[in-house]
Amino acid sequence: FMGHALAAELLILGDFFDAQKALNVGLVNTVTNVDDTLAQATKVANTLAGKPPAAVRNAKAMLKKEYLDALDQVVTDEIKQLCAMVSSEECQEALTAFAEKRVPDFSEF
Numbered sequence: 001f002m003g004h005a006l007a008a009e010l011l012i013l014g015d016f017f018d019a020q021k022a023l024n025v026g027l028v029n030t031v032t033n034v035d036d037t038l039a040q041a042t043k044v045a046n047t048l049a050g051k052p053p054a055a056v057r058n059a060k061a062m063l064k065k066e067y068l069d070a071l072d073q074v075v076t077d078e079i080k081q082l083c084a085m086v087s088s089e090e091c092q093e094a095l096t097a098f099a100e101k102r103v104p105d106f107s108e109f
Contacts, residue, residue, distance in 0.1 A: 002026050 002010075002025045010017070010025070019031045032040045048056065085091055090109050097104035 006025055019028065022028045023031045030040065090106060093106065093109075094104045
Protein backbone atom coordinates (compact mmCIF):
# COMPACT_ATOMS: atom_id res chain seq x y z
CA PHE A 1 0.00 0.00 0.00
CA MET A 2 1.66 3.21 -1.13
CA GLY A 3 -0.41 5.65 0.91
CA HIS A 4 -2.62 8.56 -0.02
CA ALA A 5 0.10 11.20 -0.46
CA LEU A 6 2.13 9.20 -2.96
CA ALA A 7 -0.95 7.93 -4.80
CA ALA A 8 -2.16 11.54 -5.11
CA GLU A 9 1.24 12.66 -6.39
CA LEU A 10 1.34 9.98 -9.08
CA LEU A 11 -2.29 10.46 -10.11
CA ILE A 12 -2.56 14.24 -9.99
CA LEU A 13 0.85 15.23 -11.35
CA GLY A 14 0.81 12.49 -13.98
CA ASP A 15 4.59 12.50 -14.32
CA PHE A 16 6.36 9.59 -15.95
CA PHE A 17 8.45 7.42 -13.66
CA ASP A 18 10.89 4.61 -14.17
CA ALA A 19 10.75 0.94 -13.24
CA GLN A 20 12.77 1.50 -10.06
CA LYS A 21 10.21 3.99 -8.74
CA ALA A 22 7.40 1.58 -9.68
CA LEU A 23 9.19 -1.05 -7.61
CA ASN A 24 9.80 1.32 -4.71
CA VAL A 25 6.11 2.33 -4.48
CA GLY A 26 4.82 -1.22 -4.83
CA LEU A 27 3.30 -1.05 -8.31
CA VAL A 28 5.47 -3.95 -9.46
CA ASN A 29 7.02 -6.87 -7.59
CA THR A 30 10.34 -7.04 -9.39
CA VAL A 31 12.42 -5.30 -12.01
CA THR A 32 14.62 -7.30 -14.34
CA ASN A 33 17.11 -6.60 -17.08
CA VAL A 34 15.36 -6.67 -20.46
CA ASP A 35 17.48 -9.68 -21.47
CA ASP A 36 16.26 -11.63 -18.42
CA THR A 37 12.56 -10.79 -18.76
CA LEU A 38 11.44 -13.97 -20.52
CA ALA A 39 13.44 -16.20 -18.18
CA GLN A 40 12.01 -14.45 -15.11
CA ALA A 41 8.44 -14.62 -16.45
CA THR A 42 8.89 -18.32 -17.29
CA LYS A 43 10.22 -19.02 -13.80
CA VAL A 44 7.21 -17.31 -12.17
CA ALA A 45 4.77 -19.02 -14.55
CA ASN A 46 6.27 -22.42 -13.78
CA THR A 47 6.07 -21.76 -10.05
CA LEU A 48 2.39 -20.80 -10.37
CA ALA A 49 1.69 -23.80 -12.59
CA GLY A 50 2.97 -26.06 -9.84
CA LYS A 51 0.47 -24.73 -7.29
CA PRO A 52 -2.99 -26.23 -6.69
CA PRO A 53 -5.27 -24.32 -9.11
CA ALA A 54 -8.28 -24.04 -6.78
CA ALA A 55 -6.12 -22.71 -3.96
CA VAL A 56 -4.59 -20.10 -6.27
CA ARG A 57 -8.04 -19.04 -7.53
CA ASN A 58 -9.38 -18.78 -3.98
CA ALA A 59 -6.37 -16.78 -2.79
CA LYS A 60 -6.74 -14.36 -5.71
CA ALA A 61 -10.47 -14.01 -5.05
CA MET A 62 -9.88 -13.24 -1.37
CA LEU A 63 -7.21 -10.67 -2.22
CA LYS A 64 -9.55 -8.92 -4.68
CA LYS A 65 -12.78 -9.16 -2.66
CA GLU A 66 -12.64 -5.79 -0.90
CA TYR A 67 -11.50 -4.10 -4.09
CA LEU A 68 -14.24 -5.69 -6.21
CA ASP A 69 -16.91 -4.93 -3.61
CA ALA A 70 -16.06 -1.22 -3.84
CA LEU A 71 -15.41 -1.17 -7.59
CA ASP A 72 -19.04 -0.70 -8.68
CA GLN A 73 -19.40 2.42 -6.55
CA VAL A 74 -16.04 3.79 -7.67
CA VAL A 75 -16.91 3.31 -11.34
CA THR A 76 -20.29 5.00 -10.83
CA ASP A 77 -18.62 7.94 -9.09
CA GLU A 78 -15.96 8.21 -11.81
CA ILE A 79 -18.60 8.26 -14.56
CA LYS A 80 -20.46 11.07 -12.78
CA GLN A 81 -17.23 13.04 -12.40
CA LEU A 82 -16.23 12.47 -16.02
CA CYS A 83 -19.63 13.59 -17.32
CA ALA A 84 -19.42 16.74 -15.22
CA MET A 85 -15.87 17.49 -16.34
CA VAL A 86 -16.49 16.89 -20.06
CA SER A 87 -18.96 19.76 -20.16
CA SER A 88 -16.77 22.09 -18.08
CA GLU A 89 -14.98 25.20 -19.28
CA GLU A 90 -11.69 23.63 -18.20
CA CYS A 91 -12.26 20.71 -20.54
CA GLN A 92 -13.20 23.06 -23.37
CA GLU A 93 -9.94 24.96 -22.83
CA ALA A 94 -7.95 21.70 -22.85
CA LEU A 95 -9.61 20.50 -26.06
CA THR A 96 -9.25 23.86 -27.78
CA ALA A 97 -5.59 24.08 -26.78
CA PHE A 98 -5.00 20.57 -28.10
CA ALA A 99 -6.67 21.43 -31.42
CA GLU A 100 -4.65 24.64 -31.64
CA LYS A 101 -1.44 22.81 -30.69
CA ARG A 102 -0.76 25.03 -27.70
CA VAL A 103 -0.38 24.59 -23.96
CA PRO A 104 -3.73 24.99 -22.18
CA ASP A 105 -4.12 28.04 -19.94
CA PHE A 106 -6.02 27.14 -16.78
CA SER A 107 -5.13 30.38 -14.95
CA GLU A 108 -8.72 31.69 -15.28
CA PHE A 109 -10.14 28.74 -13.39
